[in-house]
Amino acid sequence: MVNLKKNFQDVLEFTNNKVCLVRVDLDMPIINGKISDFTRMEKIIPTLKQLIARNSKLVLLSHLGRPGGKIDNSLSLSKILPHLEKNIGKTILFSNDNIMSPKVEKEIKKLEPGSVLLLENMRFYKEEENNDLNFSKKIASYADIFLNESFATCHRNHASITGIATFLPSFPGKIFEYELKNLNSIIKNFETTMSIAILGGSKVSSKIGIIENLLKKFNKLLIGGAMANTFLYAKGLNIGKSFCEPKMSSNAKEILRKFNDRIILPNDVIVVDSEDSEENFSIDINNVKNNQIIYDIGPKTRKDFYNEIIKSKKLLWNGPLGFFEKKPFDNGTNFVSGSVKTLNKNRFFSVAGGGDTISALKNAQTIEHFSFISTGGGAFLEFIEGKSLPGIEILNK
Known part of the structure; x- marks a missing residue:
């Protein structure tokens, strides 16, 4: 059995008016250019709604497919944006600017409490899968808290999973916890x-x-x-x-x-x-x-x-x-x-x-x-x- 020392309730106490980097899993199957199964996105919605209700400033990080550290417009997270907005019930900001650019940093600083910004596919950057610490440190500097709501990628030693968490107070998401609880139950x-x-x-x-x-x-x-x-x-x-x-x-x-x-x-x-x-x-x-x-x-x-x-x-x-x-x-x-x-x-x-x-x-x-x-x-x-x-x-x- 594997137990977590922190929980989602812990992070809720500190998110009011704070910038929260949230690693989510929007890596959904695409057939003929269209998403065929929204299960992974649907599972994270309650977590995001709870954070929004606490006036958090959310910055969402995810990947889609395997672009191999290069920009591939067919794997842009922009195609997921309308579905995410529909499920959350509010407008979501999107940036396809380079995550290391001053422009992204300014966009994050301008976020209002309860707003959400989705950044472009993390695997467009070779530094993501290489777990480049300078890359992670820069992204971490934009925020106050890191939340991992992507159990599906927690076997990866990538920047958006372990790198950023090295530099920020880090917590599991609600579904992350639930996944681990159920997997522990099946083997005990x-x-x-x-x-x-x-x-x-x-x-x-x-x-x-x-x-x-x-x-x-x-x-x-x-x-x-x-x-x-x-x-x-x-x-x-x-x-x-x-x-x-x-x-x-x-x-x-x-x-x-x-x-x-x-x-x-x-x-x-x-x-x-x-x-x-x-x-x-x-x-x-x-x-x-x-x-x-x-x-x-x-x-x-x-x-x-x-x-x-x-x-x-x-x-x-x-x-x-x-x-x-x-x-x-x-x-x-x-x-x-x-x-x-x-x-x-x-x-x-x-x-x-x-x-x-x-x-x-x-x-x-x-x-x-x-x-x-x-x-x-x-x-x-x-x-x-x-x-x-x-x-x-x-x-x-």
């Missing part, structure tokens, strides 16, 4: 509480540390998605032309050797004969042909996973169980996540997050039945892996 008391973890998605290589840490904290691990293929391959099973990481086979074998009785892999799958095939087949895992591609877990596996979940008291879910973007290969994720609907939230605690998980559960129309949905992305995964997060460490100094 695992010795006495029947708990299940589900891992899906594609790569074993990016989740080896997570797999081993989960098996120390959860009674059983259910593995689906393309990730399962590497474990099936390690067991000597034919997976046809399915995605696999053969180089991770020895790691998968070692995990199966140590935890075989606590890992549940698919015993049947849905396959296609080619990527553009309109026909699919449900087959036993021992009967996959050389030309076939696994796209989803099969009906028997769905029931097995479902039955394991309904016997548990805690569930952690990360990653889809099949190629959910293409119907009907979302059926595995849809069916298994439906188990959460049947369980009493007062006696069953469920957390989902990371990667494509949120999109898959929204598609399944089961997302609202989870106790907590983490928007943490990489930070969520690193926390579950047991790593220390720089954004939390700096707040506790």
Whole structure:
């Protein structure tokens, strides 16, 4: 468990008429030039409204995408401005001037109590990801207080996460606190509480540390998605032309050797004969042909996973169980996540997050039945892996 030494209520006592640099997370998915999911923005609105009500002068810092330290107008935060104004219910100032320029400094000095200024994408500056201390010190000089309301980026040692916090009194945001509280809850008391973890998605290589840490904290691990293929391959099973990481086979074998009785892999799958095939087949895992591609877990596996979940008291879910973007290969994720609907939230605690998980559960129309949905992305995964997060460490100094 990781605890914070400060809380959001602490900062509220000091924000009246003060300039508050607030690191928020406006990094939302963009499809065909349009934002497709506003979840991250919507979550921070209550925090901003509380600070505005306290007559704080808010300066918002965020990133969008991965411009790599260069200006990319397609990733300008200006496109988020109308949506932010609509949700907050007031006009928000925006500056695309260089954050180190006297012009930005003057704009901040002119802010009225209760006003909000959004600065341009922090990742337009190479100093952001390099965590340049002179860059951080200059930005910190504009303000009285720093507030981190971006749990999703607290695994990054970037200027707007740890650098600025070095030079200012720094506090967690309300949602930052809530995220940490729920993630702590999912991993505590695992010795006495029947708990299940589900891992899906594609790569074993990016989740080896997570797999081993989960098996120390959860009674059983259910593995689906393309990730399962590497474990099936390690067991000597034919997976046809399915995605696999053969180089991770020895790691998968070692995990199966140590935890075989606590890992549940698919015993049947849905396959296609080619990527553009309109026909699919449900087959036993021992009967996959050389030309076939696994796209989803099969009906028997769905029931097995479902039955394991309904016997548990805690569930952690990360990653889809099949190629959910293409119907009907979302059926595995849809069916298994439906188990959460049947369980009493007062006696069953469920957390989902990371990667494509949120999109898959929204598609399944089961997302609202989870106790907590983490928007943490990489930070969520690193926390579950047991790593220390720089954004939390700096707040506790």
